[in-house]
Structures are given as structure tokens and as C-alpha cells.
Amino acid sequence: MFIFRYREGTNLNLAALADDGRAYRLEAPDLMTLVRQAREAGDTTADFVRSRLREDLRIDVPAQSLDLATPLDAPEVWAAGVTYQRSREARNFEATEGREDKETFYDKVYDAERPELFLKSTAARTVGPGELVCLRRDSSWQVPEAELGLVLDRTGAIVGYTVGNDMSCRDIEGQNPLYLPQAKIWRRSCSIGPYVRLAETVADPYALGIACRIYRGGEKVVDETANTNQLKRRLDELVRFLIRDNEVFDGTVLLTGTCLVPPNQFTLQSGDRIEIEIEGIGTLANTAVYADEWEAKLA
The missing domain is CATH 3.90.850.10 (Fumarylacetoacetase-like, C-terminal domain)
Structure with missing residues (x-):
């Protein structure tokens, strides 16, 4: 399970690349928020993300073709x-x-x-x-x-x-x-x-x-x-x-x-x-x- 970000116009979106190679937009602002949410739910981050991959959030183009950004803003x-x-x-x-x-x-x-x-x-x-x-x-x-x-x-x-x-x-x-x-x-x-x-x-x-x-x-x-x-x-x-x-x-x-x-x-x-x-x-x-x-x- 991979986490990445991509630019879409003026927006910076968080996304996941699943084990089957498909990419999905995630409804979270950043990676570390996902980590905290997973811990609060008692899940690993990977399982937490898998449970939130929905077909309506699927990205229809390969992840490599997107305008990729740093996967996180490392302080x-x-x-x-x-x-x-x-x-x-x-x-x-x-x-x-x-x-x-x-x-x-x-x-x-x-x-x-x-x-x-x-x-x-x-x-x-x-x-x-x-x-x-x-x-x-x-x-x-x-x-x-x-x-x-x-x-x-x-x-x-x-x-x-x-x-x-x-x-x-x-x-x-x-x-x-x-x-x-x-x-x-x-x-x-x-x-x-x-x-x-x-x-x-x-x-x-x-x-x-x-x-x-x-x-x-x-x-x-x-x-x-x-x-x-x-x-x-x-x-x-x-x-x-x-x-x-x-x-x-x-x-x-x-x-x-x-x-x-x-x-x-x-x-x-x-x-x-x-x-x-x-x-x-x-x-x-x-x-x-x-x-x-x-x-x-x-x-």
C-alpha cells in the first residue's frame, strides 16, 4: 500500500495506490492524519486505508501520469x-x-x-x-x-x-x-x-x-x-x-x-x-x- 499526493488545478490531493495497482483519492488531508485515525480505530494504517477505498473515489488514470508532489510536507x-x-x-x-x-x-x-x-x-x-x-x-x-x-x-x-x-x-x-x-x-x-x-x-x-x-x-x-x-x-x-x-x-x-x-x-x-x-x-x-x-x- 502506497500513499502519495498529486496536484489537480490549485488543489493538492491525498491518494493511495492499492496492491492491484489502482489509485484512489483519500478523504484525509495528509498522511499523518491517516496514521492517527488508524490508531484511534485500532487498525494498521494499511488496513484502515483499504477499508476506505471506494469505487467512486477511484482515479481513472495511472498514478504515474498524475502531477505528483512530495508525498508529505516533511517539517x-x-x-x-x-x-x-x-x-x-x-x-x-x-x-x-x-x-x-x-x-x-x-x-x-x-x-x-x-x-x-x-x-x-x-x-x-x-x-x-x-x-x-x-x-x-x-x-x-x-x-x-x-x-x-x-x-x-x-x-x-x-x-x-x-x-x-x-x-x-x-x-x-x-x-x-x-x-x-x-x-x-x-x-x-x-x-x-x-x-x-x-x-x-x-x-x-x-x-x-x-x-x-x-x-x-x-x-x-x-x-x-x-x-x-x-x-x-x-x-x-x-x-x-x-x-x-x-x-x-x-x-x-x-x-x-x-x-x-x-x-x-x-x-x-x-x-x-x-x-x-x-x-x-x-x-x-x-x-x-x-x-x-x-x-x-x-x-
Whole structure:
């Protein structure tokens, strides 16, 4: 069972994609309201939604053909770093100018009890499927990071899974770890969607194939695959540290780190199309442009 949102004129509608592939409009304002209503009824969210799928609410076109938006307005998006061996290797390469044999603080955090967690985005900086993500003008080494996203309630319970793109500036982070906020946070530097798959319908979140494909001028220039079974830390471990002495809001998204990093010589260019696919959850596609180019489109 998948939850998504789509635009219809000036309206933003909540909908469900059922197990049979049919889409239905939902009579609720947002995902977290559905979660609360299901709990009050003593149901799982998936069963609660199934009981409310009516033929008169059926959407007569495929969900993929709709004008999809972010599946929820995540008040905050957090992210975990160095949770995969591939990420550890990439961070070390950035920090040591290619001297991968030199131990760094990334090795220490990979093996430490405490994971790396950082604030990645807010609702205003986060975009959905088909929208433009932005590049920084002061970076010459930028990449998408394909990540499994956890949708949380205020207690830290995982209510669903989504696809996330944690846009990153490898050169800025490599210059100095204190530059991490600038390497990670700027306008439209995060995307999520297109769906939230409800947690109770995912048999094993540690067995999901992940792919990242990048197209330039219609030609595929990056095609990487991995699996969440390579994740070093448990999902509940990451959540436990996130909520420790911290206020977490309903609908918070936690990105769980990347195991897909494009080759070291690769950097995104304006016009590149990014596709991130997670098995059983969906494919998130965005096009990258420089932030000032995006501003010019608005003028």
C-alpha cells in the first residue's frame, strides 16, 4: 500500500495506490492524519486505508501520469552519514585528496557507537518527483545520493518508507568537516517521493535493491546499483539516536545514508536527469539546474 499526493488545478490531493495497482483519492488531508485515525480505530494504517477505498473515489488514470508532489510536507528531513562501506570510502577520498590508506574521522564514525546524524532539509527546501533540484555555484564536485527514507511520527515510530535524494557537494565537505551544513543544505537540495510505502507492507527493509541512474543529453552516464543489506547500522538504531533528547515532529523523514556514489571523476551538470529507484517503493526523478537558473525561471 502506497500513499502519495498529486496536484489537480490549485488543489493538492491525498491518494493511495492499492496492491492491484489502482489509485484512489483519500478523504484525509495528509498522511499523518491517516496514521492517527488508524490508531484511534485500532487498525494498521494499511488496513484502515483499504477499508476506505471506494469505487467512486477511484482515479481513472495511472498514478504515474498524475502531477505528483512530495508525498508529505516533511517539517524536517534528517540524514545519516557513513552508514555504508562505500560511503566511508568516498568520504575518505574527499578528505585525504585520494590517500585512501590514511585513517580519518570517517573511519572512526563508521565504527563508533554513535552514528553521524545531521539536519538535511526543511519542507521549504524539499522538492518532489519531476521537480528541479538545485546545484551550488561555489562547488565543482556535486553528486546526488540515493537513500532509503524513513517517515517517522513524533515518537520515532517508522510509519513508512520513501525514496530520498541527498544532494551533496563533495569538494566542500572534503575541505573541512565543519563545512558540512554548506555541503548539504541549500535551496532545493533535497527531494523525496514519489510515494510512501506503509511500513507494515514491507516484509524486509534490509533487502531492497537501490539504483541510481544519471542521464546527460539523453545518454546514461551513471548507472549504479546496491542493496540495503549493505547497511551497517540498524534502522531502529538510527532512529533511537535521532530522538534522543530531541524533539521530532510528525512526518519527519530520516534518510539512512547512501551506498551509491558516482565515480570520483563525476560531477553533476545543469540539465542532468537523476533517477533513484528503490525496489518496491518507487522511482524518484529530478533534473538538476543551478540555483540562479531556477530563480531566472521564476522571474
